[in-house]
Amino acid sequence: xxxxxxxxxxxxxxxxxxxxxxxxxxxxxxxxxxxxxxxxxxxxxxxxxxxxxxxxxxxxxxxxxxxxxxxxxxxxxxxxxxxxxxxxxxxxxxxxxxxxxxxxxxxxxxxxxxx
Amino acid sequence: xxxxxxxxxxxxxxxxxxxxxxxxxxxxxxxxxxxxxxxxxxxxxxxxxxxxxxxxxxxxxxxxxxxxxxxxxxxxxxxxxxxxxxxxxxxxxxxxxxxxxxxxxxxxxxxxxxx
DNA sequence: TTGTTAATTAACCTTTTGGTGTAATATACG
DNA sequence: CGTATATTACACCAAAAGGTTAATTAACAA
Numbered sequence: 001x002x003x004x005x006x007x008x009x010x011x012x013x014x015x016x017x018x019x020x021x022x023x024x025x026x027x028x029x030x031x032x033x034x035x036x037x038x039x040x041x042x043x044x045x046x047x048x049x050x051x052x053x054x055x056x057x058x059x060x061x062x063x064x065x066x067x068x069x070x071x072x073x074x075x076x077x078x079x080x081x082x083x084x085x086x087x088x089x090x091x092x093x094x095x096x097x098x099x100x101x102x103x104x105x106x107x108x109x110x111x112x113x114x115x
Numbered sequence: 116x117x118x119x120x121x122x123x124x125x126x127x128x129x130x131x132x133x134x135x136x137x138x139x140x141x142x143x144x145x146x147x148x149x150x151x152x153x154x155x156x157x158x159x160x161x162x163x164x165x166x167x168x169x170x171x172x173x174x175x176x177x178x179x180x181x182x183x184x185x186x187x188x189x190x191x192x193x194x195x196x197x198x199x200x201x202x203x204x205x206x207x208x209x210x211x212x213x214x215x216x217x218x219x220x221x222x223x224x225x226x227x228x229x230x
Numbered sequence: 231t232t233g234t235t236a237a238t239t240a241a242c243c244t245t246t247t248g249g250t251g252t253a254a255t256a257t258a259c260g
Numbered sequence: 261c262g263t264a265t266a267t268t269a270c271a272c273c274a275a276a277a278g279g280t281t282a283a284t285t286a287a288c289a290a
Contacts, residue, residue: 006128013124014278015117018199025206031237046279048238053277067236067287075207082200084133085193091140092190129248146267161249163268168247182257182266 004058005084008077011057016042017050024060024073031062031069119173120199123192126172131157132165139175139188146184 011017020034035047051071054060058077062069126132135149150162166186169175173192177184 003130005133006130009124009128013121013128015121018120022203025203025210043280044237049278069237073207073210075210078200078203078207082197082204085197088137088140088193089197092188092193095140095188095190158250164248184267
C-alpha cells in the first residue's frame with residue numbers, strides 16, 4: 001500500500017486495530033496491555049504485527065521504558081483521513097438527499113421496481 | 116473483511132477507488148466513464164473489480180440503462196466511517212494537543228532530554 | 231550468573247487482493 | 261439476423277495480509 005492515505009485507511013480496515021486505537025485514545029498502553037483483550041483470538045506475534053501496521057501508518061508511536069513499549073496514539077493521519085472525507089462530504093450529502101428523496105418516492109408510490 | 120465498517124475502510128484504502136468515488140461525487144457515471152482515467156494503468160476487468168469492491172462496501176450502487184451501468188455514490192457508509200472517527204476525535208485531539216505541548220516544551224525549553 | 235518478563239524476529243502457511251487475458255452476456259442498431 | 265458496444269464472468273497468477281510456532285533479543289531481578 002503505497003501512499004500514506006491508503007496506508008491509513010488500510011490500517012483502519014480491521015476491527016482489532018480499530019479496537020486498539022480506541023483503547024489508545026484512552027491513554028498510553030504497553031503492547032501486552034493492548035494485546036490482552038485479543039489473546040483469546042490470536043497470539044502475541046499477531047498483535048505485534050497489527051501494531052506494526054498501525055505504526056507504519058503513523059497512527060501510533062512506540063516508546064521504550066525498560067522492557068516495555070508504551071504505545072501512544074498519533075491522531076495526525078486520522079485527521080488527514082477525515083480531511084479527505086470532508087472534502088467530498090458536501091457531494092455525498094447531496095447524494096444522501098437524493099437517495100432520501102428516491103426512497104421516499106418509492107415508499108410512497110406505486111409498487112414496482114424491486115428486482 | 117467481515118464487518119461493514121472494515122469493508123468501507125478497505126474500499127477506501129486504494130487511490131484508484133478513492134478517485135472513482137471523487138469522480139462519482141460530481142455525479143452519476145457509467146463504468147466506462149469511470150474507467151477512462153485508469154485505462155493506461157489497468158484493464159477494464161480490473162476496473163470492474165474495483166467497482167465491485169465499492170459496491171460490496173455499499174459505497175456505490177449500479178443501475179441499468181440499456182447496456183450501461185450508471186453508477187452512483189451512496190454516502191451512507193462514508194457517514195458511518197466518519198462517525199467512527201468522530202467518536203474518537205476528542206481523544207485524538209487531546210493527543211495532538213499533548214504532542215503539540217510536548218514539541219513546544221521541547222523547542223522552547225530548558226535544554227535537556229534530547230535523546 | 232541464572233531466570234523471568236516483554237516484545238520482536240524468522241520461517242512458514244493459507245487466504246485475500248489486484249491484476250491479467252480470454253470468453254461470455256446483454257442491449258442497441260442496420 | 262448479424263454486428264458493434266458496454267460490461268461482466270472465468271481461470272489463472274503474483275504479491276500482500278493475517279495468522280501460526282519456535283527462537284531471539286532486551287531489560288530487569290535474584
